[in-house]
Amino acid sequence: MDYIVLDIEFNGRKFASELPMEVIEIGAVRLNEKLEAVDEFTAFIKPVYFAKLNSFIQKKTGIPQSSIDSAARFPKVIGDFLEWLGDYNSYLLITWGGEDLKRIVLDTRMHKLDDAYWLSVQYFDLLKGFLRYRGLSNDVSVEAALQDLELTAEGNAHRALDDARMTADIFRKVCEHMDFDQYKQHYRDLFTNAKERRMIKSAVRMMRSKKQELKWDVFEEQFLKDKVKLEDPRKKAEMMQYFEVEADKLAKAADKPQ
Numbered sequence: 001m002d003y004i005v006l007d008i009e010f011n012g013r014k015f016a017s018e019l020p021m022e023v024i025e026i027g028a029v030r031l032n033e034k035l036e037a038v039d040e041f042t043a044f045i046k047p048v049y050f051a052k053l054n055s056f057i058q059k060k061t062g063i064p065q066s067s068i069d070s071a072a073r074f075p076k077v078i079g080d081f082l083e084w085l086g087d088y089n090s091y092l093l094i095t096w097g098g099e100d101l102k103r104i105v106l107d108t109r110m111h112k113l114d115d116a117y118w119l120s121v122q123y124f125d126l127l128k129g130f131l132r133y134r135g136l137s138n139d140v141s142v143e144a145a146l147q148d149l150e151l152t153a154e155g156n157a158h159r160a161l162d163d164a165r166m167t168a169d170i171f172r173k174v175c176e177h178m179d180f181d182q183y184k185q186h187y188r189d190l191f192t193n194a195k196e197r198r199m200i201k202s203a204v205r206m207m208r209s210k211k212q213e214l215k216w217d218v219f220e221e222q223f224l225k226d227k228v229k230l231e232d233p234r235k236k237a238e239m240m241q242y243f244e245v246e247a248d249k250l251a252k253a254a255d256k257p258q
Helices: 055-061 065-069 074-085 099-110 116-120 126-134 142-148 160-177 194-209 216-224 233-255
Strands: 002-010 023-031 037-044 091-095 122-125
Touching: 002 099, 002 160, 023 074, 023 099, 023 160, 037 074, 037 160, 074 099, 091 099, 091 126, 091 160, 099 116, 122 126, 126 160, 142 160, 194 216, 194 233, 216 233
Parallel strands: 002 091, 091 122
Antiparallel strands: 002 023, 023 037
16 A cells, blocks of 8 residues: 655635635655655645735745746646545555645535545544654644654755655654554544644643533633634534543543552
8 A cells, every 4th residue: 555645735824814725735745565755746726715825825835926826726736636646545645634634625625526535535644643652742843753753854844745755754754653553534524623622621621620520511601601602513512522532531540540
């Protein structure tokens, strides 16, 4: 089986907007069973919204405006990428976090394209695998992981293909320590964001330290009221589930003999 190491860049922004952020660059490296790089894919994408890159994104990525102006739209590029990828059963997708695959799924849906391929492909979150391997609790960047592993960072950070290459270097270094059978997964929609999930985790610990009952209604009153909108029942159900998981973790930890 091959491994496809994926990275994307998207036209993020520093201000609130109901308009979607979109993928503007895809980079991927194909590794064979021996973890040798055998092929690469790279392409820019011209977004529908915010086609003119703001100064923040230009500074962060170094992507020239001219490359975006001359790029094809998402449907053409993603079609080329799917052809390059081939049968999703022939490889395991490797990502650094869950955001890259999420952005591709969201753009696929925005353009009213079939998302069945992306819901079927199996992927492994190397960031989480690296955190488990190193016993870390906070997310780290690709650059920080390279430094931790005493690997040399080559290329430009926040450029899709260079980031994919650097992620592939990390993957080679730690591959033998990864539990693919237990942790490979399929994409699933999330209705909470990382900030909200971190907030739940911190709140549960705070409640525990104050000897409060770890009950949802207490948490909702103290930490969510007037702060997080819960009109979408799917979001509330997801937050409640995450709360129960974190509360259960603390309860089990407290029951362990010291």
